[in-house]
Amino acid sequence: xxxxxxxxxKVRELLELTQALPRESEPPASAWxxxxxxxxxxxxxxxxxxxxxxxxxxxxxxAVLLVAASAAVTSVVLTRDRMPAVSTxxxxxxxxxxxxxxxxxxxxxxxxxxxxxxGLIELIEANESGxxxxxxxxxxxxxLVIDAAILEVRxxxxxxxxxxxxLEILEANYEKKVDLLRRTTAxxxx
Amino acid sequence: xxxxxxxxxxxxLAAQVAPAQxxxxxxxxxxxxxxIRIYALAGxxxxxxxxxxxxxxxxxxxxxxxxxxxxxxxxxxxxxxxSNEEQPEASTLEIMVPANAKVWIKTATAGxxxxxxxxxxxxxxxxxxxxVTGNPADVNAEAIDGDIEINGNPGWVRAKSxxxxxxxxxxxxxxxxxxxxxxxxxxGKPGGPRFERARFETxxxxxxFTGRIERGADIRFDSHGGSIDVALTRxxxxxxxxxxxxxxxxxxxxxxxxxxxxxxxxxxxxxxxxDGGARLSVRTFKGNITLRRST
Amino acid sequence: xxxxxxxxxxxxxxxxxxxxxxxxxTDAFELLYREHSPRVFALCLRLTGGDRxxxxxxxxxxxxxAWRALPGFRGDAPxxxxxxxxxxxxxxxxxRGTRRREARVLPMDDTTSTTAASRGTDAGxxxxxxxxxxxxxxxxxxxxxLHHIEGYQHQEIAKQLGIAxxxxxxxxxxARGLLIKALxx
Numbered sequence: 001x002x003x004x005x006x007x008x009x010k011v012r013e014l015l016e017l018t019q020a021l022p023r024e025s026e027p028p029a030s031a032w033x034x035x036x037x038x039x040x041x042x043x044x045x046x047x048x049x050x051x052x053x054x055x056x057x058x059x060x061x062x063a064v065l066l067v068a069a070s071a072a073v074t075s076v077v078l079t080r081d082r083m084p085a086v087s088t089x090x091x092x093x094x095x096x097x098x099x100x101x102x103x104x105x106x107x108x109x110x111x112x113x114x115x116x117x118x119g120l121i122e123l124i125e126a127n128e129s130g131x132x133x134x135x136x137x138x139x140x141x142x143x144l145v146i147d148a149a150i151l152e153v154r155x156x157x158x159x160x161x162x163x164x165x166x167l168e169i170l171e172a173n174y175e176k177k178v179d180l181l182r183r184t185t186a187x188x189x190x
Numbered sequence: 191x192x193x194x195x196x197x198x199x200x201x202x203l204a205a206q207v208a209p210a211q212x213x214x215x216x217x218x219x220x221x222x223x224x225x226i227r228i229y230a231l232a233g234x235x236x237x238x239x240x241x242x243x244x245x246x247x248x249x250x251x252x253x254x255x256x257x258x259x260x261x262x263x264x265x266x267x268x269x270x271x272x273s274n275e276e277q278p279e280a281s282t283l284e285i286m287v288p289a290n291a292k293v294w295i296k297t298a299t300a301g302x303x304x305x306x307x308x309x310x311x312x313x314x315x316x317x318x319x320x321x322v323t324g325n326p327a328d329v330n331a332e333a334i335d336g337d338i339e340i341n342g343n344p345g346w347v348r349a350k351s352x353x354x355x356x357x358x359x360x361x362x363x364x365x366x367x368x369x370x371x372x373x374x375x376x377x378g379k380p381g382g383p384r385f386e387r388a389r390f391e392t393x394x395x396x397x398x399f400t401g402r403i404e405r406g407a408d409i410r411f412d413s414h415g416g417s418i419d420v421a422l423t424r425x426x427x428x429x430x431x432x433x434x435x436x437x438x439x440x441x442x443x444x445x446x447x448x449x450x451x452x453x454x455x456x457x458x459x460x461x462x463x464x465d466g467g468a469r470l471s472v473r474t475f476k477g478n479i480t481l482r483r484s485t
Numbered sequence: 486x487x488x489x490x491x492x493x494x495x496x497x498x499x500x501x502x503x504x505x506x507x508x509x510x511t512d513a514f515e516l517l518y519r520e521h522s523p524r525v526f527a528l529c530l531r532l533t534g535g536d537r538x539x540x541x542x543x544x545x546x547x548x549x550x551a552w553r554a555l556p557g558f559r560g561d562a563p564x565x566x567x568x569x570x571x572x573x574x575x576x577x578x579x580x581r582g583t584r585r586r587e588a589r590v591l592p593m594d595d596t597t598s599t600t601a602a603s604r605g606t607d608a609g610x611x612x613x614x615x616x617x618x619x620x621x622x623x624x625x626x627x628x629x630x631l632h633h634i635e636g637y638q639h640q641e642i643a644k645q646l647g648i649a650x651x652x653x654x655x656x657x658x659x660a661r662g663l664l665i666k667a668l669x670x
Contacts, residue, residue: 010665017610018614023524028537032515034545035545035552134335138335145393146393149393152414152476163453164453165433165435169473176393
């Protein structure tokens, strides 16, 4: 066998193996939420893929939580400017309403975060020339990571809306997102 | 003759193709507690402290760059202007400052290196890394994708990166170190101050802590998906509150064992060491948590 | 072939879905996304060297581009082909004027959960090939993925990437050589 035919044989083998590669791969669950947010939240003329600051719209997901409210959720203490705290005492007959109240308060709080986030993103977009494309991509990737974390906690909350710990974790993740956006705003402007 | 001609030709060609860099060497008086602001886009900015009441700026400016520097004895500004801000040429600056000065540095991709400063230090590197050595009274270090490394015992420290790692080799009485995806590592050295108030946070980066905590301290570790490893000294007196929604907890610091989480989900561990007093809280959503004694 | 819809409802014909999406119906666009995103994401993963975060961003850019460009989709090419072109364009747009970061090779542990056409081939060898592709230099990787995995001709690749046909052929040849060497180790 000559070297040339050995090479050809190896190429054939490689290409056969290539045919066995999977042609599909499931994207992360959060990917569609980000796309949807771009389609519905931003005006068409601002849809610039290279500057796609992601803003997941969680209000739709909050509606899902309302539907999925656990019967074990009960007395709710709403503290100003904080996620609703939940005590664990069970009260028959009131649980669904109170579960819905927790989730409605959660939706309100998330709406506040979204407004803060959206405001910061507008500032960043106004000053985007102050950031290198590399930096923009890093920030975008970091926001994706935080959003994926937020989504995981929300999915856990959908199964367990009484869990005050999850609410705290969710708030902490939102705070991280806001902090990153605030720092980015400051960097882009100065 | 021919050899000499080619020699001259080679020199001429070298001069034509050499980048048009400029050397700088300027000295400006500054009070020992004066303030200096430094802006640079690309390259490196190295700041060192000395005991003179003056600032000296030395180095090499990249082609198309100009240095503007000036001010009075209380405040100086040094700014590297680039003719091409989209793709600036790198400049290498070495700046000597009074040790107790208030130093403020912002760069785009330039790395920042600071040593010996004992006053206040603010550093912002949009695309570069930050390295601080010494014991500044306070340090604020912010990067986006660069790493941050602090070697020493700042009195107060805030260090935040998005994708870079944040490393403190030393300790501080008041520290907040965060990264989104990078690691946060605290390697407390003997002899330094004990941590009194501290926040260590990531989203997916791991957190590693070895250090001493003050009685009555308030220390918090928080990660969504990163693992958290906390190593405390034998003499630590603390009340520990550890919880995770779907990670694991392993405890080699006290004899307590993790139990089912407070809301019937995940794991929790509440334990005390010594007389208690300090509050130490460790929380993850899904990262594993390890508690152990430092060697 | 994409998996059948899990809710058991018959699939809406593609031309009707596209018409509805073109008219601004985001639910219809979501159905298009659900149908085509696994195929597009596999391409994104390979073009980004296995970097899931970059691949996710590229996937999002591609579908957002598709939403904007839908009015211009005339059906001359299959929708999948059109989506792939948008994906490659999005990748090129992101790369232009940007310092490329070193490709991060992440474990492709999700490939085992995908709809694999393994044809009885050793799964470990397939994984080795996947990793080797991810480690290829960017130009060679793009050319190899588009030609040997996605089935584009050299001329089509050259046109889309804005390079000479000879360069595409050379990159494909280079990729093959590197992959053969990598798999022999």
